[in-house]
Amino acid sequence: MTEVSIEKLTKSYGNARAVNAISMKIAEGEFISLLGPSGCGKTTTLKMIAGFEDVTEGAIRFDGQDVVNTPAEKRDIGMVFQNYALFPHMTVEQNLAFGLEMRKVPKPQMRERIAKVLDMVQLKGYEARYPRQLSGGQQQRVALGRALVIEPKILLLDEPLANLDAKLREEMRVFIRDLQRRVGITTVYVTHDQAEAMTMSDRVVVMFGGRIAQIGSPTDIYERPENHEVAEFVGQVNLVQAKVESVGEGTATVTSPLGDFTLPTKISVKPGNMVSLALRPEAIELSKATEGQPAATVLASYYSGALMDYRLKLDNGDELHAQTFPVNRFAEGDRVALHAPAERFWLVGVSK
Amino acid sequence: MSPGKTKGIGPYLLIAPAGLLLAVFLVLPYLNIGVMSFRVPGQGTPYGEGFTLVNYARFFADSFYIWQVVNTLWIGFLTTAICLVIGFPVAWQLTRPNMRFRGLAYGLVLSPLLVGIVIRSYGWTILLGNNGLINRTLTNMGLIDSPLPLMYNALGIIIALVHVFLPFMILPIMNGIQGIDPSLEAAARSLGASRTTAFRRIVLPLSMPGIQAGCILVFVLSLSAYVTPSLIGGLKVKTMAVTVVDALIDTFQWPFGSALALMLSVTGAVIVVIFGRMTRMKWKVA
Amino acid sequence: MSRPFLTGYCLLIYAFLLAPILVVVGASFNAGAFLTFPPQGLSFRWYITFFNNEVFMRAIRTSLWVAFVTMIISGVIGTMAALFHVLHARRSKDVVRIAMLAPLLLPEVLTAISLLFFVYAIGIGTQNMVGMIIGHVLITLPFVFINVSASLESFDPSWDMAARSLGAPKLVRFRRIMLPMIKSGVIGGCLFAFIISFDIFTISFMLKGVGTSTLPIQLFDYLRTNFTPEAAAVSTVSIVLTLTVVIISEKVLGLRIHRF
Structure with missing residues (x-):
């Protein structure tokens, strides 16, 4: 269980600031959503937390420890990508095993953890399938399982439901939310869909133009928006x-x-x-x-x-x-x- | 966002070998040949000391060479035009969605590329020669008394060049047509255009970049073709490339040969640029 | 153009494309001493003559050796360049692409002449195969580059990011994620480089030294003065060799070679 604190985090491209001195604290086990229109800096923020984007200024702390100079592969994060990014040349089992192999987990223990996670994402019996043999929703769950099996400090999700059809999207919202509650992992979720952010999150961070417009519970955001822009965006x-x-x-x-x-x-x-x-x-x-x-x-x-x-x-x-x-x-x-x-x-x- | 993004000189080590190879063995040699064309012709050696314009003067003073350039360009032009006319329908058919035996047909189009140019030209000598398959068959059938002059002339060279370069016309055109969204043609048809009109107004204009790339490729390739004109043209009809190579290999006139090669290349390049301007397309490299 | 007419027209073109190749193969089985039609019976005599002709056998060995060395050098350099082009080049992307394709766009005869003068100017000369192999590498480099680039373009950067998020260091990511994904592009590019090199004429013709004639050169020299079907037998063997490489790559390895 990890607490994340972000201080004056800034990302500049030349003179343009994609993310402008944002600060927030994410509590242990909290599910937080970064919500905003495209280009608001939410994905850039997530990528900085993950370590895929360099930080121009500011700090990102996991349990008080600044990770800005830690490369992504050493940050101990679990990430789910918008297109799932499953390795196409590996089976479901091999995909799940990859992160464990990187951590040199012994074989028997590895098998045990994979079995546990497959159970969790309801994919028992699919071990030998290749990603292309799975439906969109199943691929999504493999991606989730692959991120969780390594028992990372934090879970990062980048618009993971954007490629699913409407009905499946609603099912997955609930599925992810329940799973996160059970595992109790600190989670950052990026989305442009306000309903998604509302139903899943403990708190929502609304972002516009690289700045935070409001942080609050879904009820706060919806019923007591701090400005008109936030009010319009969430409903x-x-x-x-x-x-x-x-x-x-x-x-x-x-x-x-x-x-x-x-x-x-x-x-x-x-x-x-x-x-x-x-x-x-x-x-x-x-x-x-x-x-x-x-x-x-x-x-x-x-x-x-x-x-x-x-x-x-x-x-x-x-x-x-x-x-x-x-x-x-x-x-x-x-x-x-x-x-x-x-x-x-x-x-x-x-x-x- | 790039995977494996690293700072420092790491990535440049990846391009260094290729960059070095191209700089040393492509750029420098091309600069060198430019210099060579201004060298004094040698006496018993490939070239002499000092610099001169005499090689270019010799080119312009002798209508033989000028005519040879014109002749080569003409052969290149005809080859390109014929390739386009006979290649387009094939490219078109190969991109039809319901085509049967597509794999086989595609393999046939590519087959000449996989057979060496010497062998292909040799095949044409067997077909076109005075005692070749075509003339023999016609004679045996009693249709002709004396062999038709199919080889040792421009006609034979063009037939063989068309064969050699046809794939280079068909492939870019195919790429062009494949890039066209099929729903555009359907949209035109739904708006009342006949199949012919939809083809003429929608497909043809949109496949222009492919056509252009194919034309440029075939034209440039036929200007610099050496083997085919040399085997099919024999001693009677020489294209510029044959003359240039002979001047270098057989008579060791390096400076003059360089000047000839550059004159042909520059003329070809100018024509390609004019062609590009005329068709008003931003031409992309295949 | 109506469908049946178009089909008929295309069949004619395919026949035109195949004709000279079929004629060569057919002629190689001619029992007569000259290329005559109709053939004077079927025989393998010209193949036997060819296999006993040390000049041609040496040329074929030279060709295979040159093509092999060319394939290795081109394969390594071209793959590295493609990695740079797709993964690291930003503003230089177009420049790199044009430069890598330049040998394909420049007239081969001019490249050959330039290189000939240059190897003499820097003292390599044509005493050995170095100059010729450099020429072959130049010509085949674009094909490796195109094939590897194409397979890299379809490499999704998020695969690499996913592997990073799972804790994989750079080398592991290259070996376990990137390499399996671009393998077919690399092998395809290399095999194509081999085939191209095996058939290169002009560069070899200009840069050949004493005793370093490749098969196309030997065949060309032979055809200037001889008309026996032995040339057809040589050609047929060469065609079969190339075809074998293609069939192995496309059927056995299941590769799709990008020519353009």
Whole structure:
């Protein structure tokens, strides 16, 4: 079990900074995801942790020991690659044995550990197969097994599910998460898929342009995003115009077409300011319009099986997106009442 | 990202032997032959002391050599053109997805490459000679009275050169056609183009780089061909390469031979560059 | 062009490609003293004449020896260059590629002449086979380079990274991951270098010394003055030798040789 700490880690290519002085601490046994759009520096960060990219500045410590100058082959990491990188000329067993051979593990012990891992990744009986004889999901599990059999200090995964189809991807999310819990290994997972990061991680690191935008639990990231960019990246957001009525200790009271609320605020506002309120589509509940409730007109509705999506128009002309269970269905042109609990709103900024 | 990335001079040790070999035994010799063409012709030795322009003057003063260059270029041009015309359909057929016996056909296209050039030219002398297979057969059938002049002339040289270099035309064109996404042709057909139109408007333009590479390769190769013209052309028809080699090996005129070789090469290079410009393609090396 | 017409046309071209080779093989079994048609019966007499002809036998030994030495030198140098080109070259990538292919793109006759003058200028001369072998290495180098590069291009860098993450040091990675993966490219390139070298004419013709004639040279000299079917027998043996190498490489070793 290893604790990883990253301090002011920087990677420059000429004048461009792919990773810009990021710092984070990863606890023993923690599952952490690096989430962000392509080019945000998440993969570069992972490669620096693995030792495949040189570090321009900063430190990477495994249990307090700086590994920046340790070559990848001496870092004792387990890595799963996006394309699995299974050795095509070796059988499943030979792939699994490779890392153990490098560690000069005696034969009987080796066989025992391989058997244990094959059991873990549910591939018993596939020892003699070559990678090309396996399905994508099986190859994925061999890659996982190959990384785990060496019992590394940390497990690094670089978008390992990107090449799988949607259904298998969801199964593997759960599989990897459960396996990681059981083994209890410190894990860094790189992905651009927010749902993947949410379901699997203890904590998510959202990265934009080589910097960390927010570190927090999936709930924090989703429900209390620190800025609009994070909010947009991890889900859909509605913005509603509101006016500040009064200001308290770290709070502000606003009036909006959806009602009056008192909300915590991290930004400084003055009474009379126009601000934007952010709200997730699924935080809105709809019912038949009644007097005295904020109301809207249904512009369009979309059925997607588990959920209904609505495009709504407020009376002031603003548009909203709402997502509900298809219990009560509304048709185009219907008047609906809007309900949204105050704790699901957050204040994102002053507008002129 | 490169595997096994190392710092320092390590990687350069990998390229050093090849670099050294090419620098010493390709670049220096080519510079040397340039210098040689300005040497004074020797008396009893391959070359004399000092430098002169007399070798080039001799070339330009004698219409015999000029005509020989023109003749060689003409043979090269015809060889290239014929290779293109007869090679393209073969390349096209070889890239059809539903073709049967593809492996065999591909092997046939490559077969001349695996047989030495002397042997192939020899084969043509057996076929084309006055007492050769073709003339004998025609005579025996009573179709001709005297043998057709198939050898010891430009016709024989071109027939044999086309045979020798046809694979060098077919392979780049095949590579070009294989690089074309088959759905492009399907897309053109779905937009209402006939098979012929789809071929003319889509496949042909996209296979131009392959055609160009093939043409350049065949043209350059036929200009410098020595064995075939020498065996098939005999003493009567000489191409420039034959004259150059004779000047060097038989008469030891090194400076003059160098000048001749360079004049032919420079002319060939200029034509290739003009051809490249005219077809307006960025030509890639095969 | 309609399908049957295209097929017929292509068959004609294949016949054209094969004709001179078949004629040579056919002529080698001619029992007559001259190349006459129709042949005067079948016989192996010209093969027996050939095998008893010390000049040709020496030429064939010379050719095999030169091709073997060329293959080894070209194989090593070309593989190293390909490793540099694919794995390490950055900005120099195009330059390296053009330089490595240069011997293929330059007219062989000019290369041969240049090299001839040069070996005299630096005193190697043509007393031994050094100059000729250098020429053969130059000509065959691009083929090794192309074959090894092609197999390296399909080498996925993440295999090497995976091996690193599993703790494999550089040499182990080269031996256990890289080498098995590019083996077919290296062997294919070497065998092709052998075949090419065996058939090289112009370079050998210019750089041959006394008693170092290779088979194509000996055959060429012979054909200038003789017309007996012995030349056909020599040619046929040479074709069979080449074919054997090709069949071994493609069928037995299962290799796909990249010609371009």
